[in-house]
Amino acid sequence: MNRTWWKTAVGVLLTGIMLFPVYWMVNVSLTRDQDMRKSPPDLFPTHGTLAGYRTVLDEQLPYLGTSLVVALGTVVLTVALAAPAGYALAKLRPRGGGLLSFVLLAAQMIPGIIMAMGFYAIYLSLGVLQSVPGLIVADSTLAVPFAVLIFTAFMSGIPGELLQAAQMDGASALRTFWSIVLPMSRNAVVTVSLFAFLWSWSDFVFANTLVNGGAHEPITLGIYHYIGNNNQEWNAIMATAVVASLPAAVILVLAQRYVAAGVTTGAVKD
Numbered sequence: 001m002n003r004t005w006w007k008t009a010v011g012v013l014l015t016g017i018m019l020f021p022v023y024w025m026v027n028v029s030l031t032r033d034q035d036m037r038k039s040p041p042d043l044f045p046t047h048g049t050l051a052g053y054r055t056v057l058d059e060q061l062p063y064l065g066t067s068l069v070v071a072l073g074t075v076v077l078t079v080a081l082a083a084p085a086g087y088a089l090a091k092l093r094p095r096g097g098g099l100l101s102f103v104l105l106a107a108q109m110i111p112g113i114i115m116a117m118g119f120y121a122i123y124l125s126l127g128v129l130q131s132v133p134g135l136i137v138a139d140s141t142l143a144v145p146f147a148v149l150i151f152t153a154f155m156s157g158i159p160g161e162l163l164q165a166a167q168m169d170g171a172s173a174l175r176t177f178w179s180i181v182l183p184m185s186r187n188a189v190v191t192v193s194l195f196a197f198l199w200s201w202s203d204f205v206f207a208n209t210l211v212n213g214g215a216h217e218p219i220t221l222g223i224y225h226y227i228g229n230n231n232q233e234w235n236a237i238m239a240t241a242v243v244a245s246l247p248a249a250v251i252l253v254l255a256q257r258y259v260a261a262g263v264t265t266g267a268v269k270d
Contacts, residue, residue: 022245029053029238036234052239060240063222066132067201068247070218073136074200075193078143082192083185085144086151087177091163101152104145115141116209123210130214138206143196154188155181194255198248219244 028036029052030045089097119138120129128134158181166176182189204220211217217225223240 052235055236063219067218078196082147090155139200147192
């Protein structure tokens with residue numbers, strides 16, 4: 001144990017360095033305006049204030065509500081599309097499945113700004129710019145290829161005997177998927193849902209391209225507009241960032257063990 005203390009110390013030091021920006025964000029969010037330009041700055045908010053968080057409640061709640069709707073809609077749409085696709089690739093073996101898997105892998109390499117420009121042209125012709133459903137569909141395109149690959153890897157590990165037994169009992173492919181495969185894929189569902197939520201919650205490119213200036217904008221645009229209009233109110237800006245980070249952080253902590261199982265299952269075969 002004495003030989004490994006330095007490894008623990010290095011790990012703690014590196015963790016502290018990586019988490020320091022998060023701590024400083026919280027510190028600034030609690031700092032008064034008159035203390036913001038102190039030199040050297042206070043490492044702790046000795047005269048703390050919650051004025052920034054009151055501003056968040058007054059001005060940023062609509063943005064947070066839109067982000068929540070978009071994120072949850074993206075999760076539902078991603079799981080609804082990716083789970084059956086993963087089941088088909090893993091168990092039904094459709095013709096051209098290998099090519100489809102390659103296309104899904106290549107789709108993740110397309111820069112987001114190129115996809116955003118494509119969606120802009122399509123939405124402009126359809127008249128659905130600055131709409132929440134349009135943003136949900138766009139954000140889902142980021143998550144669906146990854147989600148299909150996760151579901152395929154996970155569902156490949158489900159014993160074929162279970163599916164054959166269900167078929168012998170008269171269950172259709174859809175009933176087998178709904179009653180057996182999907183419940184057994186809980187870890188994959190949680191993993192996919194988490195990543196879809198995080199991607200849509202933190203999206204800025206699609207939001208700025210497709211809904212900027214509309215009646216319903218997500219929190220990423222709320223922070224962007226707030227910085228541009230109030231670049232001296234740093235406690236309110238940082239308070240907004242703290243509040244915007246909380247849902248993702250809480251969900252990540254709660255779903256951590258499911259994510260680890262969902263990502264690693266199917267990577268190693270017995």
